[in-house]
Amino acid sequence: MIKYTIITSMILLATAIFFAAHSPEEQINPEYTSIFTKAICKDKLCQDHIVTCKNKEIISITPTGLAVQFEHDWKDPRPTEQIDKEC
Numbered sequence: 001m002i003k004y005t006i007i008t009s010m011i012l013l014a015t016a017i018f019f020a021a022h023s024p025e026e027q028i029n030p031e032y033t034s035i036f037t038k039a040i041c042k043d044k045l046c047q048d049h050i051v052t053c054k055n056k057e058i059i060s061i062t063p064t065g066l067a068v069q070f071e072h073d074w075k076d077p078r079p080t081e082q083i084d085k086e087c
Helices: 002-021 080-084
Strands: 033-042 045-054 057-069
Touching: none
Parallel strands: none
Antiparallel strands: 033 045, 045 057
16 A cells, blocks of 8 residues: 555656646747856956857846966957847
């Protein structure tokens, strides 16, 4: 009886997790949404961010917690288009 209860509980839990993970409001529509990381630099300090866009508009910019401090003679090697890219 205990084995039956444990197995049933595990099946119900797995089913609940499956449906929660695949609910429509939680899914990202790849046609309209993009997510990428971007280094945002101020002077010689660059911090990595996760940029989320929907319909070519920024939804959020979230710092990852990763940053680097470059030496005084450092120049950003990225093209201006990449530095200024939003969505």
